[in-house]
Amino acid sequence: MIQEKDLPIGYKTAMKDLLKEDYDAYIRSLDEKPYVGIRTNLLKLTPERLKEILDRDFISIPWVEEGFYFEEEKGVLTTSTLSEDDKIKSISKNPYYFAGLYYIQEPSAMTPAMMAGIKPGDKVLDLCAAPGGKSTQAASYLKGEGLLVSNDFSASRVKALQKNIEVSGIDNVLITNEDPKNLSKIYIEYFDKIIVDAPCSGEGMFRRDSAVFKAYLSRGPKFFTGLQVSILNEAAKMLKPGGTLVYSTCTYSKIEDEGSLLEFLEIHKEFYIDKIKADYGFEESRDLPGTIRLFPHKIKGEGHFVARLKKENRVVEENKEKPKKKKKSPKLAEELVEFLSKIKRDWDYERIFINKNYAYYLPKDALIDKSLHYIRTGLLLGEIKKNRFEPFQALAMNIKFEEWDNPLNLTATDERVIRYLKGETIEADDEYNGIRLVCVDGFSLGFVKQNKRSCKNKYYQGWRWM
Secondary structure (H helix, E strand, C coil), rough: CCCCHHHHHHHHHHHHHHHHHHHHHHEEEEECCCCCCEECCCCCCHHHHHHHHCCCEEECCCCCCEEEEEECCEEEEEEEECCCCCCCCCCCCHHHHHEEEEEEHHHHHHHHHHHCCCEEEEEEEEEECCHHHHHHHHHHCCCCCCCCEECCCCCCHHHHHHHHHCCHHHHEEEEECCCCCHHHHCCCCEEEEEECCCCCCCHHHHHHHHHHHHHHHHHHCCCHHHHHHHHHHHHHEEEEEEEEEEEEEECCCCCCCCCHHHHHHHHHHHHHEEECCCCCCCECCCCCCCCEEEECCCCCCCCEEEEEEEEECCCCCCCCCCCCCCCCCCCCHHHHHHHHHCCCCCHHHEEEECCEEEEECCCCCCCCCCCEEEEEEEEEEEEEEECCEEEEEHHHHCCCHHHHHCEEEECCCHHHHHHEEECCCCCEEEEEEEEEEEEEECCCEEEEEEEEEEEEEEHHHHHHHC
């Protein structure tokens, strides 16, 4: 735990000025255990159903309907014999977690995406997206309609972003690894909603992550302010008139929060503060009314700053995209078409894109530009090989139980589930030949190649239970 004596004098002075009479309460909160939360993946189930299958009496996070607090117990499922009455004791190592039914996320970090007001059909940009909490939350609000562009500048961090998006079963997404300056050249006034959870000094995470505190001691708040404003400037170019931009940080620093925003607003007169109510223990900024801070002595969560901006509406050309030539339907490998026909949904074959034998299902009407570095363009279906199609893990996570004939459906307490997640060969109860979807209690986990009753494991190696 961080002690008051460990805090830099400049930080303590700034917090006393910010908190006034609440300073001592804040200092006491640093000795308390951080709160942990999970957020329901609304693409796969309801919050009520999640509580039911996890058999937990969760406490709801007041400001996020699909979010819950939880206390992690010791002990996890193992490959030993399990009875029907055995309870799944771990949230972070759990078959339902591997099925993408929820995302583990600090409670206050759920606030920015919720405040954006995302609805099905929106075009949404998460500009600083890794590791994916806000992107997966945004996608759950889109409900498979519209478009999510999920970007991170860091090549290493974007790998975690990709995994979390694919585990969640998201298909209407473009994942980019780009400098915002490059994105803003292509996506001009393109998005309805933009989330900028900006790089910051991390003052709100001190009690949760000692590494953040150590980094703070070497850099401090001023290190990030120029970067924050430059990111906001690029976001402004990409937001439609009438659109919403949410700016957030996990720091309390006025120069990073109000300071960066005021500098941005001075440049961009077309933007104004869309006030957020100071409910649930949120505290309104004295220097920039309508923006809020979340303090650990006021809420059950860590520190955050959130501001919602609107861009003034004006009459513009409805479509600024370059006119697209109508593409001919691609000539697709018979093996690919045959496999997709087994999945009970209406595929738009004109949206299938083949790149070096890898098949992608592109988001509907998405703007994709060759000058940008895309990690994923929609749903990665699999690879076309000689005389066969090899489906990939991302496709399995996107398939719903009812879309597959005769899935291999196992209960969470079946020892074969953990063996499957570890990459082992398992035995089915019935005979079958060919690729088969494996599910846990009606939720997809991955594929096997079954021969009679023997099931060769196709679960993605990089995701396996360790």
